[in-house]
Amino acid sequence: MKRVIDLRLTRVPDLPLEADRLRPDSLAQAGLDELYALPLLYGNQTVAAGEFLRGEIQETEEGASGVTLILRGDFKRVKRLGQGMQSGELIIEGPCGFHTGAEMGGGRITIRGDAGDWLGAHMTGGVIRVEGNAGHWVGASYRGKTQGMRGGAVIIHGNAGRMTGTKMRGGLIVVRGDCLEFPGYDMNAGTILIAGRSGRHIGSGMVRGTIIVRDGHSLLPTFYHNCAYKPSFWPLLRSYIEAQGLVLDGWGADCFFDRYSGEALTGCKGEVLLCHTA
Numbered sequence: 001m002k003r004v005i006d007l008r009l010t011r012v013p014d015l016p017l018e019a020d021r022l023r024p025d026s027l028a029q030a031g032l033d034e035l036y037a038l039p040l041l042y043g044n045q046t047v048a049a050g051e052f053l054r055g056e057i058q059e060t061e062e063g064a065s066g067v068t069l070i071l072r073g074d075f076k077r078v079k080r081l082g083q084g085m086q087s088g089e090l091i092i093e094g095p096c097g098f099h100t101g102a103e104m105g106g107g108r109i110t111i112r113g114d115a116g117d118w119l120g121a122h123m124t125g126g127v128i129r130v131e132g133n134a135g136h137w138v139g140a141s142y143r144g145k146t147q148g149m150r151g152g153a154v155i156i157h158g159n160a161g162r163m164t165g166t167k168m169r170g171g172l173i174v175v176r177g178d179c180l181e182f183p184g185y186d187m188n189a190g191t192i193l194i195a196g197r198s199g200r201h202i203g204s205g206m207v208r209g210t211i212i213v214r215d216g217h218s219l220l221p222t223f224y225h226n227c228a229y230k231p232s233f234w235p236l237l238r239s240y241i242e243a244q245g246l247v248l249d250g251w252g253a254d255c256f257f258d259r260y261s262g263e264a265l266t267g268c269k270g271e272v273l274l275c276h277t278a
Contacts, residue, residue: 001059001060001061001065002059002060002061002062002064002065002066002067002068003028003057003058003059003066003067003068004057004058004059004060004067004068004070005024005027005035005055005056005057005067005068005069005070006055006056006057006058006070006072007035007053007054007055007069007070007071007072008053008054008055008071008072008073009052009053009071009072009073009074009075009078009094010052010053010054011052012073012074012076012077013042013052013077013078014077015042015043015077016042016043016077016078016079016097017040017041017042017052017077017078017079018040018041018042018079018080019040019049019078019079019080019081020079020080020081020083020084021038021039021040021049022038022049022069022071022081022082023069023082023083023084023085023088023090024066024067024068024069024085024087024088024089024090024107025067025085025086025087025088025107026085027067027069028067028088031057032055032056032057035049035050035053035057036048036049036050036053036054037049037050040052066087066088066089067087067088067089068088068089068090068091069088069089069090069091070091070093071090071091071092071093071094072093072094073093073094074094074095075092075094075095075096075097076095076096076097076114076116077097078096078097079097079098079099079100079116080097080098080099080100080102081096081097081100081101081109082100082101082104082107082109083099083100083101083102083103083104084102084103084104084105085101085104085105085106085107085109085126086104086105086106086107087106087107088107088108089107089108089109089110090107090108090109090110091109091110091112092109092110092111092112092113093112093113094112094113095111095113095114095115095116095132096111096113096114096115096116097116098116098117098118098135099116099117099118099119099121100115100116100118100119100120100128101119101120101123101126101128101154102118102119102120102121102122102123103121103122103123103124104120104123104124104125104126104128104152105123105124105125105126106125106126107126107127108126108127108128108129109126109127109128109129110129110131111128111129111130111131111132112131112132113131113132114130114132114133114134114135114158115130115132115133115134115135116135117135117136117137117161118135118136118137118138118140118142119134119135119137119138119139119154120138120139120149120152120154121137121139121140121141121142121148121149122141122142122145122147122148122149122150123139123149123150123151123152123154123171124149124150124151124152124171125151125152126152126153127152127153127154127155127244128152128153128154128155129155129157129244129245129246130154130155130156130157130158131157131158132157132158133156133158133159133160133177134154134156134158134159134160134161134175135160135161136161136162136163136164136180137161137162137163137164137166138154138156138160138161138164138165138173138175139154139164139165139166139168139171139173140163140164140165140166140167140168141166141167145167146167147167147169147188148165148166148167148168148169149165149168149169149170149171149173149190150169150170150171150190151170151171152171152172153171153172153173153174153240153244154171154172154173154174155174155241155244155245155246156173156174156175156176156177157176157177157246158176158177159175159177159178159179159180159196160173160175160177160178160179160180160183160194161179161180162180162181162182162199163181163182163183163185164179164180164182164183164184164192165183165184165185165187165190165192166182166184166185166186166187167185167186167187167188168184168187168188168189168190168192168209169188169189169190170189170190171190171191172190172191172192172193172237172240173190173191173192173193174192174193174195174241174244174246175192175193175194175195175196176195176196176246176248177195177196178194178196178197178198178199179194179196179197179198179199180199181199181200181201182199182200182201182204183198183199183202183203183211184202184203184204184206184209184211184270185201185203185204185205185206186204186205186206186207187203187205187206187207187208187209187211187270188206188207188208188209189208189209190209190210191209191210191211191212191237192209192210192211192212193211193212193213193237193241193248194211194212194213194214194215195214195248195251196214196215197215198213198215198216198217198218199218200218201218201220202216202218202219202220202272203220203223203262203263203270203272204220204263205263205265205266206262206263206266206270207266207267207269207270208269208270209270209271210270210271210272210273211270211271211272211273212257212272212273212275213272213273213274213275214250214251214274214275216258216260216272216274219260219272219274220262220263222262222263222264222265223260223261223262223263223264223272224260224261224262224264224268225258225259225260226259226260226261227258227259228256228257228258228259228276229256229257229259230254230255230256230257231257231273234253234255234257235253238251238253251275255275256275256276257273257274257275257276258273258274258276259271259272259273259274260272260273260274
């Protein structure tokens with residue numbers, strides 16, 4: 001049976017609202033009264049979710065089974081949406097705040113607007129798709145932690161901020177637009193693709209992993225050119241990205257790449273692939 005929970009934001013919060021309880025997997029059996037009674041942190045107080053949300057629940061035998069949670073409105077001041085979710089689908093019809101999809105282990109999040117900082121921080125699985133722009137520290141580790149994103153995929157149709165993929169340990173981040181400074185900082189594994197302009201210090205401190213760019217103007221001198229080639233994995237990666245609804249204009253299946261290894265200060269086991277025919 002398919003369950004659709006459709007909620008709208010009745011008023012924009014004046015203070016940050018912590019909404020980590022709004023997850024499709026944790027609401028699989030909840031009724032509206034139970035949902036409205038969910039305690040959420042609002043500033044330094046606890047409020048019921050019903051003070052900000054109203055909606056309906058529909059159940060049908062048609063289509064695939066599972067839970068879909070739809071949130072409609074301006075959620076820029078609402079933090080931790082979908083945090084820790086393991087299954088189901090979360091659709092946000094509008095912008096959302098910090099930590100959306102953080103520590104996510106499965107399921108799918110679609111954001112039809114912009115996303116705040118720390119999108120997908122520490123996620124281990126699932127897919128996050130942003131139709132707008134994303135903030136800083138996408139898929140990154142929180143301060144004091146040694147590992148960031150370890151699995152899953154973040155697909156961003158717009159731009160991304162600074163420190164994207166900091167201490168990333170696995171998974172995939174794709175940015176169709178531009179990305180600010182320090183993408184892949186201290187990266188240890190995984191893949192980052194930036195289709196637009198890349199900020200300064202690409203892959204600074206990276207130990208392993210792959211960063212794919214079309215703009216290598218700010219590549220550090222601690223990266224060394226190895227060869228020019230056509231990676232065997234590229235057609236598969238491109239097909240997967242397109243299957244997630246993102247078409248990379250100019251990035252054909254037969255793209256040619258310059259490979260740079262680095263960085264030298266950490267053993268040269270990472271790589272930056274510069275697409276010079278895109």
